[in-house]
Amino acid sequence: MEQITRRGFLDETVAVTRERDATTTHLYLMLREGGDIGVQWEQPGADHLREYRVVDADGPACPHCVIIEAVVELAPVLPLDMLRTARSRVQYETVLRTGMLPAPAFARQSASREVTWLGDCHGATGNPHTGADCAEHAAIGPSVVDDPLDVDPVAVLPRALREMPGPIDVRERLRLARDWRDTAAEVARRSRYAETAWGFLRGCAVLGVPAAGVPGVVYALAPDAPADERPFAERYATTVRALSGQTSLRYADRVCLVPDPVPGSERMPSFAGAVDIAAGQPVRTLRLPSSRRPLSRLGRGILLLFEARHTMLTRQVQQPRDWESEAALHVFEFGMLEEVGGPAYISAVAAYLDALRREGDLLAQPQKVLDRKRRKALAQVFGDIDDAELHLWGSVAYRNAIKLMLGSQAAFAEHLRRQAS
Numbered sequence: 061m062e063q064i065t066r067r068g069f070l071d072e073t074v075a076v077t078r079e080r081d082a083t084t085t086h087l088y089l090m091l092r093e094g095g096d097i098g099v100q101w102e103q104p105g106a107d108h109l110r111e112y113r114v115v116d117a118d119g120p121a122c123p124h125c126v127i128i129e130a131v132v133e134l135a136p137v138l139p140l141d142m143l144r145t146a147r148s149r150v151q152y153e154t155v156l157r158t159g160m161l162p163a164p165a166f167a168r169q170s171a172s173r174e175v176t177w178l179g180d181c182h183g184a185t186g187n188p189h190t191g192a193d194c195a196e197h198a199a200i201g202p203s204v205v206d207d208p209l210d211v212d213p214v215a216v217l218p219r220a221l222r223e224m225p226g227p228i229d230v231r232e233r234l235r236l237a238r239d240w241r242d243t244a245a246e247v248a249r250r251s252r253y254a255e256t257a258w259g260f261l262r263g264c265a266v267l268g269v270p271a272a273g274v275p276g277v278v279y280a281l282a283p284d285a286p287a288d289e290r291p292f293a294e295r296y297a298t299t300v301r302a303l304s305g306q307t308s309l310r311y312a313d314r315v316c317l318v319p320d321p322v323p324g325s326e327r328m329p330s331f332a333g334a335v336d337i338a339a340g341q342p343v344r345t346l347r348l349p350s351s352r353r354p355l356s357r358l359g360r361g362i363l364l365l366f367e368a369r370h371t372m373l374t375r376q377v378q379q380p381r382d383w384e385s386e387a388a389l390h391v392f393e394f395g396m397l398e399e400v401g402g403p404a405y406i407s408a409v410a411a412y413l414d415a416l417r418r419e420g421d422l423l424a425q426p427q428k429v430l431d432r433k434r435r436k437a438l439a440q441v442f443g444d445i446d447d448a449e450l451h452l453w454g455s456v457a458y459r460n461a462i463k464l465m466l467g468s469q470a471a472f473a474e475h476l477r478r479q480a481s
Contacts, residue, residue, distance in 0.1 A: 063113045066121050070133050077137050090163040095123040095190035120192035144179040151181035154372050156200045158259035161186045169468055183256035208266045211283050221279045223292035226272020229321050236319035237267055240348045243361035253395035257369040268316025280316050280336045299340040309377040312341040319348040327351040329367045344371045355449050356442040366393050387473035394460040404437035412461035426458045
């Protein structure tokens with residue numbers, strides 16, 4: 061372990077990155093438990109790792125500030141564009157809020173210096189906080205409540221919630237929210253790709269009860285919420301007045317799981333913005349259907365983690381559409397499926413890739429690519445599934461093959477943009 065000053069760490073990280081510029085494909089800045097920082101330069105056939113303990117004149121430096129500052133100094137060296145540089149801090153602090161160890165990660169897209177590197181932030185299990193944290197970063201983290209869904213369904217509900225139009229069904233909504241969340245935990249135990257999104261769900265997701273007939277309004281029922289007996293009408297009017305006319309709104313740190321206890325035809329979870337009248341803030345929601353024909357548990361877990369990843373990276377109420385982020389979201393899903401689907405999923409992707417290379421363009425009938433043997437193998441990954449769910453995972457394998465054929469995430473992002481236009 062090398063003890064080094066903040067300035068020395070920044071200078072050394074930049075110097076080694078310049079020195080290894082020609083062969084480095086990935087660069088990681090990894091927060092360790094206790095506040096140490098690992099920097100890893102990955103090259104074909106070899107990884108170069110250095111471990112640091114960064115100190116200021118009066119003692120250990122805030123490791124979060126040091127890592128964020130290092131990204132800024134590395135931006136012109138890699139290079140990173142302004143959007144990725146700015147987004148790296150948002151992603152870092154988003155992972156920190158889950159109670160995980162953040163690790164900014166950067167990947168080369170091209171040998172050309174004209175093409176900027178891709179950026180992301182992973183999360184590892186462990187306590188990210190130390191006594192050296194600055195006041196700002198020490199305050200970022202999960203609630204002291206162990207489980208955000210640990211609310212008492214038979215306790216007396218807040219007045220505003222009791223007065224909300226529509227059925228409350230707190231007990232049944234909690235059961236459904238926990239069941240959906242458990243499917244995500246099952247996937248996370250099998251996939252390293254899922255760890256960060258699962259940490260977000262585990263630490264930030266509270267129960268949200270919708271107000272029937274009042275679109276976009278929920279009540280977040282959090283275990284640590286202060287007592288407040290204001291009526292629904294007063295809370296609603298106060299929230300609307302406070303948010304009216306504001307042009308740059310940020311979502312609350314928490315996300316609401318909003319399960320629907322009424323069985324219907326919808327099968328997939330979805331992300332939506334709403335207003336939480338409990339806190340008087342915009343809030344991100346994950347809508348969880350109760351389907352008459354539910355998807356497999358593995359499938360539900362993958363889709364919930366996909367939407368959780370989307371949700372955790374959406375911070376602004378009117379956030380511009382970012383095709384590169386959407387491409388990265390799909391790549392996240394591909395990674396999960398490759399790990400949990402194993403040879404059956406990989407074989408399906410290979411079949412689509414062969415067909416794409418033969419035709420030289422997008423496939424006219426992608427649903428006819430997988431033969432009976434491949435379809436059966438892919439179905440067995442998920443258990444007893446119907447044809448509609450099998451088609452869903454086949455379509456993911458097809459998108460995965462398109463990404464591989466195009467050769468880069470940037471090209472895949474452009475493909476998604478064109479398909480949406």
